Amino acid sequence: MPDRSRSHCFHPCFQGRKRYTERMEEYEIRIITDQDPHLQLPIHSGRRFALAVPAGTDTLVYASASSIRLLPTSARTLLDPVEAIAFLTWIRFAGRHYGMIVCLCPVDMASVVAGLLGRLPGLAHAPTIEADDLTREAIRLADVLLPLVGSQYTTVEEFRLLIADLRQNCPWDRLQTHESLLDTLLEESYEVALAIQRGSADNLEEELGDLLLQVFIQSEIAREEDGFDICDVVRTADDKLTFRHPHVFGSTSLASSDQVLENWQKLKVLEGRKKHFVDSAKLLSSIENALLSQETARSDGFDFESAEQAYGKLLEETSELREELNAPSRDEDALAMELGDVLFSALNVARLSGVNPVKALHHSFDKFRDRYGRVRDYAKLQQVDISTAPPEELERLWQLAKNT
Structure with missing residues (x-):
């Protein structure tokens, strides 16, 4: 690895200028030309490295590279600020993840690449190049752009590069x-919800990152299929939010949150985004799908007038479930249907009572978990084997735990 205690000012233009000193992981950068006698030096012993090469380079040159970036066709193009910041962002990404970067340049481009990278402490090898206007311009551009690399301005792009490399290199x-990835996407979404319920900021940060990974990899798969990329995803969300907030970005006046929500639904209809419940995603949880269908029916005017009326329907469904349970010949499919009707009716009661059924279920789950934990503790203390204890003994333990 290069000696970090000395400056790598290989060109007179760099003398006396402040070096870019952002702390990065250990890395090494080599700038070589196709005429360099050390061309094969960095590519040996199976060492992982990233390689920047001009388009059209013989694939044998970079067959063993872990990450590849194609350089533009001209030095002038590389000095376009957009092209330059993209290149510098890739350099940081490659340095952090692979430790060694080889920039294989045509002779007439090497000075510009050296000018852009001359502030980086990882620069270990570069050709001796005469000063020229393009090199000076590259140095000035680097002074402006390098402080942005690794900040909020390039973090998203670095992450996209990481996902792209994983798609390329990980089996x-x-x-x-x-x-x-559908199951993983749903799992990560629920992990975020759980972290929010727990009120743990550290856990929420991690889970949001896991969910963000799913957004990026889905977008990368789409990009590979010539569909859309992560930038298109962001632009679509930006356009949608702008359109649906005319009270912020337009002349519409909405004084309350309820007015905002009502107008939001109207704008969704204008976008052609109103969905009937029969078209709702099958990936939603059964509770979410049931509530969505009930809310859709309500918006059409088809609903119970009160929670009491919904409760009457719940009693009716419960009675039908009892009949199915007591039938001489049990029909499992019919039983499942009747039980589903009971659960669906219970959700209607919760909705019309203003109770969040998910929170209510979580509360019951937490209560059961804690209470059953005490049952197990008491059973262990009293040397009772739960798996073989008679129902009366289990009930006694349950009441003991309930009253504790």
């Missing part, structure tokens, strides 16, 4: 499709 990631 598992390479095999994934939109469909194969």
Whole structure:
């Protein structure tokens, strides 16, 4: 690795200028030309490295590289600020993840690449190049752009580069499709919800990152299929939010949150985004799908007038479930249907009572978990084997735990 105690000012233009000193992981950068006798020096012993090469380079040159970036066709193009910041962002990404970067340049581009990278402490090798206007311009551009690299301005792009490399180099990631990642996407979404319920900021930060990973990899898969990319995803969300907030970005006046929500629904209809419950995503949880269908029916004017009326329907469904349970010949499919009707009716009662059924279920779950934990503790203390204890003994333990 290069000696970090000395400056790598290989060109007179760099003498006396402040070096870019942002702390980064250990890395090494080599700038070589196709005429350099050390061309094969960095590519040996199976060492992982990233490689920047001009388009059209013989693939044998970079067959063993872990990450590849194609350079533009001209030095002038590389000095375009957009092209330059993208290149510097890739340099940081490659340095952090692979430790060694080789920039294989045509002779007439090497000075510009050196000018852009001359402030980086990881620069270990570069050709001796005469000063020229393009090199000076590259140095000035680097002074402006390098402080932005690694900040909020490039973090998203670095993460996209990471996902793209995983798709290229990891056997598992390479095999994934939109469909194969559905379960993981849902799982990560619920993990975020759980972290919010727990009120843990550290856990929420991690879970949001896991969910963000799913958004990025789904977008990367779409990009590979010539569909859309993560930038399109962000632009679509930006356009949608702007359109649906005319009270912020337009002349519409909305004084309350209820007015905002009502107008939001109207704008969704104008966008053609109103969905009937029969079209709702099958991936939603059963509770969410049931509530969505009930709310859709309500918006059409088809609903119970009160929670009491909904409760009457629940009693009716409960009675039908009892009949099915007591039938001489039990029909499992019919039993499942009747039980589903009871659960669906219970959700209607919760909705019309203003109770969040998910929170209510979580509360019951937490209560059961804590109470059953005490049952197990008492059973262990009293040397009772739960698996073989008679129902009367289990009830006694349950009441003991309930009254504790």
